[in-house]
Amino acid sequence: MGDFLKDCLYFTTNRLSRVITKMADEEFATTGFSPMYGYLLLLVIRDPGSTQKKLADQLDIAPSTLTRFIEKLEGKGLVNRTAQGKSVLVYPTENGKALEEEIRMASKRLHNRYEQILGKETAGFLSKELVRSSDQLEE
Amino acid sequence: MGDFLKDCLYFTTNRLSRVITKMADEEFATTGFSPMYGYLLLLVIRDPGSTQKKLADQLDIAPSTLTRFIEKLEGKGLVNRTAQGKSVLVYPTENGKALEEEIRMASKRLHNRYEQILGKETAGFLSKELVRSSDQLEE
DNA sequence: TATATTTAGTTGTACATACAAATGAATCGA
């Protein structure tokens, strides 16, 4: 009995995920796309010529998901793809690079917003715990 | 620079969410539906005649999402809906009630699985922190 | 070298979830 929901990591994690995704969507609204795309673009800018596999690993998403993200960014003219054997290398376009500052600012706003509510300490600690747990659960 | 991803609560939360959702889907596979439906059915069994609003609040999902979930459970013959003024009351059917044990076992398996990896203490602590943070971020 | 296996990416499809707009019931203020 009691509350089986509050005890279930599946539920509690997904709940926070919904809450913070909403927040992130709001702060990233000025960029014209959602936070995952923003972070993906930052990765591509930081490391031009990354393979899709590498990007998917860094973001910890399925390859098919990454394909879809890259397609969309390419459609918006923010990245280019060039096939290289069985791999695909991804590069930012000038338009893509021009967005870096905007994305970093959105990211900063998001951080400030949740840190102001949770406390900088707590937020940092929580992130670290989440990374650690994800790492462990993925073996 | 450094790793902006590991520091971002949006990203770290969503990552854990993907990891644990996969795990939960595996453990709930025997029930024939996904974990959220299982928990929803448990809520309805525990409190027959709940309004959809109440259920959506307990699960912390949008009302429209709840409508969709209930539709699906109704389609599988696990719950009934009766309109009551502007509200809708939800009741479990016999078939629905018959699934309670199965769902509880799936939930138990999920708990055991992640507790074995993270440690019971850590898992419990993490859940509590996530609830607290979600509560705070939602005001 | 020829075949088998592995690896990277894409495509079709499905699902959880949300928001905005619409509907219909209940309540409140004049």
Add this chain to the structure above:
DNA sequence: TCGATTCATTTGTATGTACAACTAAATATA
């Protein structure tokens, strides 16, 4: 009591995400 507002739900539509099946390239094995 009537019109305005609020509230619960539904519906249309969109998005992030995954898996399974497929293709094509690379590597390993015989």
